[in-house]
Amino acid sequence: MVRLSPSSLHDSLRSPALESIGFLNEVMSRYPDAISFAPGAPHPGFVAGLDVQQCVDRFLDHLVHEMGHTPRQARLRLYEYGPSRGLINGLVGEALRRDLQIDVPSDAVVVTVGAQEGMLLVLRALFRPSAGDLLAVANPCFAGITGAASLLDIPVVGVDETATGIDLDGLTAACREARAAGRRIRACYVASDFSNPGGSRMSLECRHKLLELAEREDILVLEDNTYGFTTAHGHELPSLKALDTERRVIHIGTFAKVCFPGARVGYVVADQPVIGQDRLLADELAALKTVVTVNTSPLGQAVIGGMLLEHGGSLAELSRAKSELYQRNLNQLMDALDRTLPGRVPPSIGWNRPTGGFFVRMRLPVPADVGLLEISAADYGVLWTPMAQFYLDGAGDSQLRLSCSYLDADQIETGVQRLAAFLAKEIG
Incomplete structure (x- = not known):
């Protein structure tokens, strides 16, 4: 039986991005009740009534x-x-x-x-x-x-x-x-x-x-x-x-x-x-x-x-309703972060303020690695994406990404409450 050595396969198969994506998918499947700020996917409501x-x-x-x-x-x-x-x-x-x-x-x-x-x-x-x-x-x-x-x-x-x-x-x-x-x-x-x-x-x-x-x-x-x-x-x-x-x-x-x-x-x-x-x-x-x-x-x-x-x-015209929903979701995510996190988490935790798109980037005073993500999912029911995979120089080790596109308003609010509890206990 042929047995292939990893070193005999293309180097791209061992990239950190592939490993991180695989880990995220595996964690999401193990914690289906967790609120996930991980996927940068379109909101499922837009295809609910689609007549192909x-x-x-x-x-x-x-x-x-x-x-x-x-x-x-x-x-x-x-x-x-x-x-x-x-x-x-x-x-x-x-x-x-x-x-x-x-x-x-x-x-x-x-x-x-x-x-x-x-x-x-x-x-x-x-x-x-x-x-x-x-x-x-x-x-x-x-x-x-x-x-x-x-x-x-x-x-x-x-x-x-x-x-x-x-x-x-x-x-x-x-x-x-x-x-x-x-x-x-x-x-x-x-x-x-x-x-x-x-x-x-x-x-x-x-x-x-x-x-x-x-x-x-x-x-x-x-x-x-x-x-x-x-x-x-x-x-x-x-x-x-x-x-x-x-x-x-x-x-x-x-x-x-x-x-x-x-x-x-x-x-x-x-x-x-x-x-x-x-x-x-x-x-x-x-x-x-x-x-x-x-x-x-x-x-x-x-x-x-x-x-x-x-x-x-x-x-x-095709994208107008979607654009409006994503704008509302992004504004709600940032508003929830502003209302919920100050006073509960260390001041060294911060985030950017984009005016569009799906994503908010958060900075932590500790590595935002897969081990921390496992704790966040298992003990607090909230998922996010480690940022290290997106950097070429390791500069993003202490950053995470929050995506608001796939969630409803009540999920964003609940997710931020869970995120605040996680940050306060595990980081604070």
Whole structure:
């Protein structure tokens, strides 16, 4: 019988992020009655009454009456493999143009199996380890992008994240240090609105300066727009891609939060021309996709397309009710922390105050490790996420992440009461 040595397997299989995710899932299954601030998942109430068949029918009607297909041709589009680039590119492109002022042709849009596949395809297309390419990321960083880089053996450089976005001086220094070592920063990954897990939002000034830096240092910017829709109405900022006049930005999005994650539909906007080939980077991503997932599920795309059409083809209309709920949840979480924790926990415990997104980051005077999480779950009935897995340099050992997206108002209140009891007894 074959027995595989761990050292014979890829190093990415032993990453701290994978181990932490596995532990969190295991703890949640063992304590089903605990209130969990751990999952960054959409609220389940939004899919309770979802009629998937109605969404598919709406998309089929669009194919017949607006795209010129016969009813039989329209149905076959959903039952066959379909183009690797996607079926709903036109709808996605129009929604981005209308709501985010991202004006690109539909050929520049590739529909992916969630944002995660989009990240993997973009990294595979851009990075050549033999050329000394490095990926810069804001630190702390979403584990999905660092995990994808690990799978592809792409070295990652962390740059501190500030309250107003990535540290531009730090990124400039990273570019300079890479050149001195005979390497280069090929691209920089950022979440411009309410990053996961840091919660920071890039200011308008930082957005402009990052694009200027990208031009000056000849790097590409990978913009993750997952949480942009949670911005309070009237406080929107233009995405990096909307400000991009030099085609430096590759924009990655997902319908997991504004529709539902089970559809597994995301997208990449990649309008960078490939010199001498009359092709866009999107064409190259679509070619790579043929040997990764072949295509994104046509049925999943039909559901998302139907949901968009039901809301006038507008991402803003599709996400409005969700944005309002997440704003209420976030405000309630911070209000509950402000009302409940002062006077009960040490003053060394603090938290940030994001204005959108799903997450609040808390600082403790002790390591927020899996051992402490086990006590929190077993003895106090409340779960959270250790932050260490999101840092490249171990700086987050004494931080935890609280997510408010999956909970109802009464659960947030009860969860904060339990969290306060846990902090007062175990930390105080």
